[in-house]
Amino acid sequence: MRRFLTFLISIFLLSAVVFYMSRLAPGDPLVSYYGDRVEKMSPAEREWAEEKLGLDDPLSIQYIRWLENVFHGDFGISYKYKMDVLEVIRGRIGNTLILGGVGFLLIFVFSLLLGIFCAWHEDRMIDRVICKAGTIISCIPEFWLSLVLILVFSVNLQWLPSGGAYTIGREGDAGDRIWHLILPMIIVVINHLWYYAYMIRNKLLEEVRADYVLLARSKGLKKRNIMFRHCLQNIIPSYLSIMAISVPHILGGTYIIETVFSYPGLGTLSYESARYQDYNLLMVLCIMSGILVIVCNMIAQTINERIDPRVKMNELVCTMDITSEITGVAGMPDAADTAEVTRV
Amino acid sequence: MKEEEILLDVQHLSHIFPITRKISVRAVDDVSFKIRRGEIFGLVGESGSGKSTVARCVMNIYKPSGGRIIYKGVDVCDSRQFRKNKRMLQTTRQIIFQDSDSSLDQRMKVCDIISEPMRIQHMTPPRGTMRAEAEFQMHYVGLNADYLDKYPSELSGGQRQRVAIARALVMEPELLVADEPVAALDVSIQAQIVNLFRHLQKEHGFSFLFIAHDLAMVEFLCDRVGVMYRGKLVETAPVKELFANPKHPYTKRLLSAIPIPNPRIERQKGL
Amino acid sequence: MTEQFEVVGIRQIPSEKQEKKNRWHEGKPVLSGGLLMLIVAGCLFCNLIMTKDPSYLDFQHYNIAPDREFLFGTDMMGRDIFSMVWYGGRISLFIGIVSTVISTMIAVVFGAVSGSAPAWADTLLMRLTEILLSIPGLLMVIFVQAILGKASVLSISFVIGITSWMSIAKIIRTEVRQIRNSEYVIASKCMGGSFFYILWRHLTPNFVSSIMFMVVMNVRSAIVAESTLSFMGIGLPVEIISWGSMMSLAENALLTNSWWLILIPGTFLIVTLLCITNLGNYLRKNVNRRERNI
Numbered sequence: 024m025r026r027f028l029t030f031l032i033s034i035f036l037l038s039a040v041v042f043y044m045s046r047l048a049p050g051d052p053l054v055s056y057y058g059d060r061v062e063k064m065s066p067a068e069r070e071w072a073e074e075k076l077g078l079d080d081p082l083s084i085q086y087i088r089w090l091e092n093v094f095h096g097d098f099g100i101s102y103k104y105k106m107d108v109l110e111v112i113r114g115r116i117g118n119t120l121i122l123g124g125v126g127f128l129l130i131f132v133f134s135l136l137l138g139i140f141c142a143w144h145e146d147r148m149i150d151r152v153i154c155k156a157g158t159i160i161s162c163i164p165e166f167w168l169s170l171v172l173i174l175v176f177s178v179n180l181q182w183l184p185s186g187g188a189y190t191i192g193r194e195g196d197a198g199d200r201i202w203h204l205i206l207p208m209i210i211v212v213i214n215h216l217w218y219y220a221y222m223i224r225n226k227l228l229e230e231v232r233a234d235y236v237l238l239a240r241s242k243g244l245k246k247r248n249i250m251f252r253h254c255l256q257n258i259i260p261s262y263l264s265i266m267a268i269s270v271p272h273i274l275g276g277t278y279i280i281e282t283v284f285s286y287p288g289l290g291t292l293s294y295e296s297a298r299y300q301d302y303n304l305l306m307v308l309c310i311m312s313g314i315l316v317i318v319c320n321m322i323a324q325t326i327n328e329r330i331d332p333r334v335k336m337n338e339l340v341c342t343m344d345i346t347s348e349i350t351g352v353a354g355m356p357d358a359a360d361t362a363e364v365t366r367v
Numbered sequence: 368m369k370e371e372e373i374l375l376d377v378q379h380l381s382h383i384f385p386i387t388r389k390i391s392v393r394a395v396d397d398v399s400f401k402i403r404r405g406e407i408f409g410l411v412g413e414s415g416s417g418k419s420t421v422a423r424c425v426m427n428i429y430k431p432s433g434g435r436i437i438y439k440g441v442d443v444c445d446s447r448q449f450r451k452n453k454r455m456l457q458t459t460r461q462i463i464f465q466d467s468d469s470s471l472d473q474r475m476k477v478c479d480i481i482s483e484p485m486r487i488q489h490m491t492p493p494r495g496t497m498r499a500e501a502e503f504q505m506h507y508v509g510l511n512a513d514y515l516d517k518y519p520s521e522l523s524g525g526q527r528q529r530v531a532i533a534r535a536l537v538m539e540p541e542l543l544v545a546d547e548p549v550a551a552l553d554v555s556i557q558a559q560i561v562n563l564f565r566h567l568q569k570e571h572g573f574s575f576l577f578i579a580h581d582l583a584m585v586e587f588l589c590d591r592v593g594v595m596y597r598g599k600l601v602e603t604a605p606v607k608e609l610f611a612n613p614k615h616p617y618t619k620r621l622l623s624a625i626p627i628p629n630p631r632i633e634r635q636k637g638l
Numbered sequence: 639m640t641e642q643f644e645v646v647g648i649r650q651i652p653s654e655k656q657e658k659k660n661r662w663h664e665g666k667p668v669l670s671g672g673l674l675m676l677i678v679a680g681c682l683f684c685n686l687i688m689t690k691d692p693s694y695l696d697f698q699h700y701n702i703a704p705d706r707e708f709l710f711g712t713d714m715m716g717r718d719i720f721s722m723v724w725y726g727g728r729i730s731l732f733i734g735i736v737s738t739v740i741s742t743m744i745a746v747v748f749g750a751v752s753g754s755a756p757a758w759a760d761t762l763l764m765r766l767t768e769i770l771l772s773i774p775g776l777l778m779v780i781f782v783q784a785i786l787g788k789a790s791v792l793s794i795s796f797v798i799g800i801t802s803w804m805s806i807a808k809i810i811r812t813e814v815r816q817i818r819n820s821e822y823v824i825a826s827k828c829m830g831g832s833f834f835y836i837l838w839r840h841l842t843p844n845f846v847s848s849i850m851f852m853v854v855m856n857v858r859s860a861i862v863a864e865s866t867l868s869f870m871g872i873g874l875p876v877e878i879i880s881w882g883s884m885m886s887l888a889e890n891a892l893l894t895n896s897w898w899l900i901l902i903p904g905t906f907l908i909v910t911l912l913c914i915t916n917l918g919n920y921l922r923k924n925v926n927r928r929e930r931n932i
């Protein structure tokens with residue numbers, strides 16, 4: 024119950040912060056509503072337009088009015104699309120969920136496999152090669168990777184399309200959509216994969232050095248049994264909690280990729296709405312992402328409390344590096360980070 | 368007991384730790400005792416009986432929830448009086464902790480650690496430089512000057528505790544509070560440190576609040592002893608009297624728990 | 639096993655291997671350090687190696703593939719890529735360092751205050767950072783940039799700086815929370831050490847090691863952020879040359895298939911990032927090792 028309350032307060036504060044920040048930023052929302060016609064408007068017309076959109080009142084009144092409307096389930100209209108905000112989002116959200124959700128699952132599975140593989144072959148040639156390659160790949164900014172892949176696969180080889188979600192005129196064709204998803208998906212996965220794989224690898228190696236493994240060995244258990252039955256089982260919960268925190272991280276990473284591929288998803292939408300002062304749309308998008316972040320943190324906390332009841336609320340969130348959300352490039356796989364999780 | 372002789376006067380001290388909104392722990396409950404100038408006062412009791420809390424209240428680390436602590440006529444719990452006499456209080460009272468591992472900053476050299484109090488108070492060292500002062504104090508507590516440039520992690524437990532003692536002594540305190548200073552050490556080192564305390568106390572003449580759970584140590588070192596049990600001070604008496612004629616049942620039990628270095632008698636003591 | 643009994647325990651360890659391993663550069667990122675030095679030096683003294691004026695628009699030679707005169711080719715506006723790479727690197731590195739300094743300063747103050755404040759204030763401050771963290775970083779940058787007006791090198795460093803301090807602040811706060819209850823801090827307080835004395839003398843030296851890695855990584859992510867922003871057209875304009883703004887013409891480059899416009903600045907960028915990462919990792923490992931020995 025208390026959690027729910029903090030959740031509500033956080034969301035409320037978030038909306039206030041976003042509201043004031045977006046209004047303080049200079050820019051003319053009328054431009055996004057009327058387009059170029061704004062420049063030809065007479066002052067009287069302008070005033071009328073501002074009044075119609077409710078932009079002439081002081082900020083706090085505007086904010087209270089916005090809150091009131093939200094309580095009635097009315098999120099306002101998007102200035103740019105001149106549609107109900109929720110309608111606009113409904114049209115786009117599926118694309119982002121497919122890209123982010125499937126990407127997340129792929130990252131989840133592959134990083135687990137890769138991490139186990141590397142831990143299994145610790146310090147052998149193959150492990151070293153993968154580690155080095157992983158470090159290099161994780162250094163590449165995702166927009167550049169996208170550019171190179173487009174350059175190679177769509178410009179030169181012409182195997183794959185360079186952008187969009189579907190070929191015009193073939194909107195219902197699932198195959199075509201998948202065709203368009205391949206490149207962005209590859210980039211989403213490659214970009215985050217190593218961060219988590221490395222984390223798994225290091226955690227497994229830490230686990231392998233624990234005393235109980237020695238005991239199991241001396242009892243004659245097989246290496247494979249120990250690794251999968253015991254070590255893996257011990258790290259899975261903390262891995263789950265880290266993955267929970269990383270959901271917004273990965274979804275945030277799709278923003279840039281969406282822009283590069285001009286893929287019609289929430290990323291491009293929020294980018295546009297922020298640039299063109301489409302306030303109502305922006306508020307809803309920000310609050311959605313805020314809810315996502317907070318909910319994921321709560322899930323992670325619950326998991327962690329299950330593992331270790333001593334973990335207190337608030338203490339966990341400090342463990343993940345979310346700075347890189349701007350760029351979506353994960354900070355280097357970080358043993359210190361993971362150690363933090365276990366220590367807290 | 369004459370008034371001017373009394374250095375520290377703890378009156379009806381109590382301290383409560385809130386755990387949740389409903390549950391709280393009464394760590395110290397109505398404790399009163401006095402320490403005279405130049406006296407060694409021992410505080411004994413099992414772990415969790417509130418000895419350390421008393422020490423920390425005396426040092427202003429915790430704000431007591433009730434009672435008064437009068438030190439040299441100043442009520443240290445009163446924030447106005449505290450501020451007025453801040454410098455006096457901070458220079459003449461010093462504390463030594465149990466775990467020298469965590470009471471010394473791992474990243475400071477021994478010589479910086481020892482001279483830290485002087486640097487904080489911006490004092491001019493009486494022996495020229497900070498380093499010379501640190502060296503002098505090291506010598507005083509029986510450490511070689513070679514250790515000046517070492518880090519605490521390079522020293523043994525006994526040596527570290529000596530460094531902590533040297534840090535406390537640098538200010539020439541009038542009241543030294545030692546919170547189980549020997550509990551974390553080996554037995555042979557314990558003896559060395561306790562001897563050192565006795566020696567230092569004779570030379571400096573400071574008053575000493577010595578907290579321990581080891582009765583033998585207390586018998587050897589202290590002039591007067593207070594016994595704490597579950598946050599209450601159950602008995603206070605001069606050390607000889609206490610050991611010869613304990614009044615409170617808990618004190619009796621505590622005394623009977625001292626092992627006697629003779630197996631026959633020890634066995635007779637009964638189970 | 640041929641013998642029935644075997645001596646267990648003392649075994650001779652061949653010493654040849656150890657001698658071989660004990661070279662000075664063992665375990666040190668020599669290659670990364672060297673490369674990074676080379677790039678930094680090249681950028682600092684770019685005047686000496688530039689063959690052309692990087693901002694000169696040579697309309698006769700535009701969009702030329704690398705040849706002998708234009709070592710790395712030219713872009714759409716006829717600027718020489720070779721000169722631009724060195725010249726722009728200077729600005730990219732500058733932005734990386736300045737924004738890291740800004741964010742670290744904010745983080746240290748914020749983290750230390752939050753870590754040593756009473757519980758309710760701490761909770762409040764941490765909630766605040768959480769809220770800030772839950773606003774997508776890209777949007778934050780757009781807002782702040784819009785408030786500041788037209789993008790310049792300093793304003794973009796400022797924007798990146800004030801949008802990336804949160805995670806360092808959180809780490810500092812956790813560290814401070816742990817350290818401030820240790821007995822040497824209490825002892826120092828008893829001796830009369832003030833808040834700033836303790837912050838400077840005890841807290842900072844103890845948490846520096848744990849944020850050092852983060853700080854180095856922050857340089858890296860700041861450079862990435864700058865190039866990403868410039869690429870998306872909300873960072874530096876095309877006239878101000880940096881690795882990022884050089885790639886903001888990439889969309890056109892894709893149409894004309896001029897690979898050098900994308901690959902060359904990108905390679906420089908990635909090599910720099912890789913070197914910084916390796917240095918950071920080395921730093922972290924070293925710091926950890928030292929702590930464990932203590």
